[in-house]
């Protein structure tokens with residue numbers, strides 16, 4: 001069972017596989033995961049209701065103070081982050097003040113480390129919300145999840161707790177006009193007694209067709225790296241296979257990043 005949870009609003013900086021030196025921002029409760037997906041590979045463990053005990057979300061002013069103070073400290077120590085990343089214990093766009101917090105973080109980034117990028121790691125479920133979309137369009141790395149082009153696979157891999165239809169999701173991803181990065185986690189194994197694999201030719205072909213429509217600036221291709229809540233029956237996809245998948249994406253004229 002994965003229990004990799006953050007207990008503070010600001011964490012790190014950490015050396016991220018995909019982002020470099022990353023200062024993290026957790027807009028969800030400390031030590032509790034809140035997400036409208038419940039991915040079988042989530043390193044934070046299984047999702048909990050925001051209403052259950054300990055579901056306090058940090059206020060916008062608290063996030064501002066915590067980020068300002070940490071960036072000031074890093075400035076004094078000459079510790080430059082490559083990226084300021086909204087990630088943490090679940091889905092950051094669920095925070096009701098997400099847009100305002102993004103505006104604040106851009107102001108603070110410009111003040112302390114103007115060369116650092118701002119990244120959001122999101123599961124894509126809230127991108128039809130105008131305030132969320134508006135905020136995502138302001139950040140440097142708008143990293144949105146698409147693990148499969150098939151509804152059934154998304155249902156098994158991501159276990160959405162909201163209604164998700166992949167055709168609608170693809171239409172909404174297209175509306176970013178290329179100002180987005182797609183993140184796709186590949187895995188195989190057994191989940192709930194069923195064989196699963198989002199690297200089959202059928203899966204890859206449908207996913208490539210979706211990427212052709214979405215036209216992202218980049219695709220992050222990776223597999224899980226920490227314990228998963230679903231236990232040991234899930235298997236990582238070897239990095240060489242991930243590279244083969246990346247080659248197919250690059251043939252579409254889309255750059256890739258692979259991390260195994």
Ligand code: SF4
Pocket residue numbers: 035036037038039041042043044047089090091122123158
């Ligand atoms: S979307 Fe992210 S935070 Fe939510 S369950 Fe999936 S991996 Fe975990």
